[in-house]
Amino acid sequence: MKVNIQTLMDNVQCYATVRELRWPEGRECPFCTSKKVIKRGCDDKEPARQRYECKECGKRFDDLTGTIFVGHHQPLKVWILCLYFMGLNLSNKQISAELELDRTDVQKMTTHFRYDPTNWAGRDSDACQCPPGNHQAIDKIHCVTWNFGLHR
Ligand SMILES: [Zn+2]
Helix, strand or coil: CCCCHHHHCCHHHHHHHHHHHHCCCCCCCCCCCCCCEEEEEECCCCCCCEEEEECCCCCEEECCCCCCCCCCCCCHHHHHHHHHHHHCCCCHHHHHHHHCCCHHHHHHHHHHHHHCCCCCCCCCHHHCCCCCCCCCCCCHHHHHHHHCCCCC
């Protein structure tokens, strides 16, 4: 039997981790920063992805709105694994083998992580918890993986 790392990863836990990192003091509207936020069901494709509505400005958002993970068809756990492997300096080829994904898909993901201007978790860059100076580094992956506790 061939073990695929993806099957060992829990998507629910991935979302819980993103929520914890993103909103350490409770959920907050990414549009108006109000804390008057209510749950509004779950994503159709990813049940672990919680949706919300802001009682202040009326806008809707979910766990990934405004984060570097938004707008892609891969499950969150795949993105996090991809980041993890990038932190270990694996090549696109190696990552695609580990995740059993198409090379071009992996290429898109790694490019996205390197160049997307979106902050890693939708927070202000000042909130980044990686060491001083690190955040300005060209290698943003270092910063992202640090925040996920994946840094080594
Ligand atoms: Zn709001």
